[in-house]
Amino acid sequence: MIAICSLLIMLIISFAVYRYYADITHPAVLFSFVWLAVMFFNVTLAGYIQTSDSAMCFVLSMILLFLAASVMTKNIRIKVKYRPISYRIVKALFIITFVIQTLAVLIMLREYLASGKSLVEFIANLRAVQMYPDDNSYPGLLSNFIIMRVIKNNYLFNYILLVTFALLSDKKKMIASNLLVRLIFATLMGSRWQGVVDILSLSFIFIDRSKDSFKFIFKYGFLFIVFFMLAGMIRSESGFSFQYFLMYIFGGLPAFSVFYNNPDFIYLPKTFVYIEQMLGMASDGAFNIVADSIFLTPEIKTNTYTIFGVLYKYFGTFGSACYFIAFGAMMSFLYKYRFRNILLSVLYYISIPSVFLSVFTEATLSLAPIYVRTIFVILIIQLVFKVKHAPSAVSNNSGL
Numbered sequence: 539m540i541a542i543c544s545l546l547i548m549l550i551i552s553f554a555v556y557r558y559y560a561d562i563t564h565p566a567v568l569f570s571f572v573w574l575a576v577m578f579f580n581v582t583l584a585g586y587i588q589t590s591d592s593a594m595c596f597v598l599s600m601i602l603l604f605l606a607a608s609v610m611t612k613n614i615r616i617k618v619k620y621r622p623i624s625y626r627i628v629k630a631l632f633i634i635t636f637v638i639q640t641l642a643v644l645i646m647l648r649e650y651l652a653s654g655k656s657l658v659e660f661i662a663n664l665r666a667v668q669m670y671p672d673d674n675s676y677p678g679l680l681s682n683f684i685i686m687r688v689i690k691n692n693y694l695f696n697y698i699l700l701v702t703f704a705l706l707s708d709k710k711k712m713i714a715s716n717l718l719v720r721l722i723f724a725t726l727m728g729s730r731w732q733g734v735v736d737i738l739s740l741s742f743i744f745i746d747r748s749k750d751s752f753k754f755i756f757k758y759g760f761l762f763i764v765f766f767m768l769a770g771m772i773r774s775e776s777g778f779s780f781q782y783f784l785m786y787i788f789g790g791l792p793a794f795s796v797f798y799n800n801p802d803f804i805y806l807p808k809t810f811v812y813i814e815q816m817l818g819m820a821s822d823g824a825f826n827i828v829a830d831s832i833f834l835t836p837e838i839k840t841n842t843y844t845i846f847g848v849l850y851k852y853f854g855t856f857g858s859a860c861y862f863i864a865f866g867a868m869m870s871f872l873y874k875y876r877f878r879n880i881l882l883s884v885l886y887y888i889s890i891p892s893v894f895l896s897v898f899t900e901a902t903l904s905l906a907p908i909y910v911r912t913i914f915v916i917l918i919i920q921l922v923f924k925v926k927h928a929p930s931a932v933s934n935n936s937g938l
Contacts (some may be wrong), residue, residue, distance in 0.1 A: 539591075539596065540594055541577075541580075541581050541588075541589055541591070542581060543579060544594045544595070544597075544598045545574075545577045545578060545581050547598065547737075548570065548573060548574045548577055548598070548601070549574060549649040550802075551602070551605065552567075552570040552571050552574045553842070554568050555567050555605060556571075557736075558609065560637075563723050563742065563745060563746070564868065564873060565608065565869035565870065565872075565873050565893050566866065566869070566892065566895050567605070567608070567853070568607050568890075568894070569601070569604055569866075569896070570601065570605060570666070570868075570891050572893065572894060572896070572897060573597070573601055573897075574898075575788075576787075576788050576790075576791050576885050576897055577594075577791070579784075579788040580788060580791050580792060582669060585595060585835060586788075586789060586792045586834040586835060586838075587792045587795070587796065587833075587834055587895035588792065588795075589791055589795040590791045590795045590798065592792075592798065592799070593794055593795035593798040593799070594795070595860075596850070596855070597794070597844075597846055598793065598800060598844065599859075599860065600728060600849075600862045601860055601862075602861040603693065603862040603863050603866065604863070604865055604866035605866060606863075606866070607862070607863040607864070607865075607866030607867040607870070608866040608867065608869065608870040609870075610867075611866075611867045611870045611871060612870060612874070614871075616871075616875075617867075618875050618878045618879050618882065619879070620878070620879065621879060621880065622709075622880070622920075622925050623706070623880045623919055623920050623925070624701075624919060624920075624923040624924075624925045625706050625707070625915065625921075627919050627923045628702050628703055628706060628919065629703060629706075630698065631694075631695075631699050631915075631919075632699040632700065632702070632703040634717075635692050635695050635696035635699050635700075636700075636715075636716045636719070637858050638688070638689075638692045638696070638717050639692060639693065639696045639719050639720060639723065640691070642689040642692065642723060643726070644725075645679050645680065645685075645689075646680070646723070646726045647726075648678070648679075649677045649678040649679065649680055650726070652677075652678060653677055653678075654924070655729035657687075660726075661725070661726060661727075661728045662728070664675070664676070664680075664727055664728055665727070666728065666729035668727075668728075671717050675714075682830045693720075693723065693732075694907070694908055694911055695824070695911060696716070696719060696720070696910050697720070697732075697736065697739075697888075697914065698888070698908065698909070698915055699737075699836070699909060699915070700713065700716050700717070700720070700740075701739050701740075701743070701884050701887050701888060702737070702880070702884050702915075702916070704740055704743045704744075705880070705883055705884065706745060706880075713740065715880070717736055717737070717740060719734065720732075720736050721733045721736065721737075723896075725901060731895070731901075733897070734891065734894075734895070735895070735901075736889045738890065738891035738894060739887045739888060739890065739891055741885055742890050743887055746876075750909055778925070781838065782838070785834060785838050785840055785895060786840070786842060786898065788836070789834050789840040789842065789843060790840065790843055790847070790897050790898060791897075792834055792848050793832055793834065793840050793842060793843050793844070793847070794843045794844045794847045794850075796832050797832075797843050797847050797850075797851070798846075798847075798850060801850065801851060804830045804843075804849055805830045806830075806843055806847055830932055832867060842898045842899060844896065844897055844898065844899065844900070845895075845896040845897075845899060845900045845901070846858070846897075847863055848899055848912045849900055857882075865902060868887065868889070868902075869890070869893065872885055872886035874891060875885060880916060880920075881912070881913065881916045881917070884912055885909065888905065888908060888909070888912065889902065889905065892905065892919035
C-alpha cells in the first residue's frame with residue numbers, strides 16, 4: 539500500500555515539477571521522472587523482491603528534499619563574473635590529450651594481442667587489477683608505473699577538455715572520434731560507467747544546442763543502450779541480456795530495500811574513496827569497488843544499491859538528508875548559470891550524468907577529483923591565455 543501511495547505521490551510531484559520549470563532537461567525534472575520510472579517499474583512490472591515500506595519512505599523523503607532544495611534556490615541570484623576562454627588553447631590541449639588517449643588504446647590492443655587471451659579474459663584481468671591490486675598486475679607496458687599514471691591522468695584531462703571543446707566548437711567529427719576512442723578504452727578497462735558518463739555529458743551539450751531536442755534524446759539514448767549492453771557482453775562470459783539491462787536500471791531500488799533493513803550484512807564500496815585518494819589518505823586502487831550481490835529473483839542478482847544505499851551506509855539518515863539538499867541546490871545553481879560562465883558550464887555538463895547514475899550508485903562525490911582538475915585547467919587557461927571574447931557553440935547568447 540505504501541509503495542502504491544509513494545508511486546502516486548511521485549507521479550503528482552513529477553508533473554508538478556515539470557509544469558513549474560517547463561523544461562524536461564532541468565535536473566529536478568529529470569531526477570523526479572527517473573525515480574518515477576524506477577518506482578513504476580518495480581511496483582507494477584518487475585516481479586522483483588518487494589520494496590519495504592520503510593525503504594520506500596526513505597527514498598521518497600530524500601527525493602522530496604532534493605526537489606525542495608532545487609525549487610527554493612531557483613530565484614536566488616548570484617553575480618557570476620564573465621570570463622572568456624581561449625578556443626585556440628583549448629583546441630590544442632584537447633588534440634594533445636586526444637592523441638595520448640588514442641596511443642593508450644593502441645597500447646592496450648597491443649597487449650591484448652600479445653596476451654594470447656580471449657577479449658573477455660583480458661578485460662577480466664584489467665578489472666581484477668583495479669579491484670585487487672595486491673594480487674594482480676597489469677600486462678606488458680601497462681605495468682610501467684609512469685605509463686599507467688600518464689594514461690589514467692590523461693583519461694581524466696581528456697574528458698574535461700572534450701566537454702570544454704564540445705561547448706566551444708561544432709566540429710562533430712572530431713568530438714565523435716574522441717568519444718569513440720574513449721568508449722573503446724572504457725570497454726577494455728571493463729568500466730561501463732565512464733563510457734556512460736561520456737555519452738550523457740555530450741548528449742546534454744547537443745540537446746541544449748539543438749532546436750530538435752527529442753532527436754538528440756533518441757539518438758544518444760540509443761547509443762547509451764547499445765554501449766551499455768555491448769560493454770556488458772564483452773566483459774562477461776555469461777553474456778548480457780536485455781533482462782539484465784533492465785535489472786541494472788531498475789533493480790537498485792528493491793536491492794536498497796534489502797540493504798536498508800540489513801546494513802551491516804552487505805558490503806558497499808566507498809565511492810568517496812576517490813576524495814581520500816586525492817588527499818593522499820588512501821592508496822591507489824586499495825579498495826574493493828564491487829559490492830556484495832543479492833538475488834532479486836531466483837535467476838537474477840544485482841550488486842547496485844542506488845545512491846540511497848551508499849549514502850545511508852556511510853552517512854546515515856541525517857547525512858543523506860544534508861547531501862540531497864546540497865545536491866539539489868548545486869544542480870539547480872549550475873543549470874541556471876550554465877550559459878554565463880565557461881567553468882560553471884563545464885562543471886554542469888560533468889555533473890548532470892550523476893542525476894541518471896543515481897539509480898546505480900552515488901556519483902557526485904566520486905567526481906570531486908574531476909571537479910578539482912576542471913577548476914585547475916579552466917582557471918590556468920583563463921589566467922595565462924587571456925582573451926576578450928570567445929563565443930560558445932552551445933548558445934549564441936551564452937557569454938562563454
